[in-house]
Amino acid sequence: MGGEPAGTVEKTEHDYALWEKRVDAMNVVLAGKGHLRVDEMRKNIEALPPDAYDSMTYYERWCSAIANTLLQRGLITADELGRKMAEVAKREGAEAALEKP
């Protein structure tokens, strides 16, 4: 991939976590309502720095691309997103996770 060795291909079906299914559903709903396009998702995923791209899972990249697309379109603000993330982290007792860049 990208001119680098890709490793072995896992041919088994993946078991998706609930949050991954929700990210997929959010993408379908936002695209269906005309709030994002696959080209914007690709642009934002390909814009990830190489180390971020490599360390994120498939749906983490999608989640990041959805957030960036909605910020770029002005549908949400960074302040709204930051406050919501803090609220959810507090509810889940996972404040430490927010401090990762």
Add this chain to the structure above:
Amino acid sequence: MSAGANAAFKARFKPGDRVRVRKAYPPGHIRTPFYIRGHHGVIAHALGPFANPEELAYARSGLPAQPLYRVRFEQREVWPDYRGPAHDTLDVEIFQHWLDPA
């Protein structure tokens, strides 16, 4: 996804035409692979007009649509160290505005 003929650029190429991929390196969301830029190929299929992904990526309409082509390249022309058979080819789908007549 095809945008129809009304809001599309006119097709400049037909199957069999020789083309050269533009050697350009603009920033943005470009679908033309780096490795194929500057290489010569032949139009294998005209696929019809599609909204331009370089514009769609920035939430614009992508219209007028750009004709898309499947362009066939000789592997030995693309990769100087290619060791496979001489008749091996590579197909890449490329938008019209990335192609010049050759």
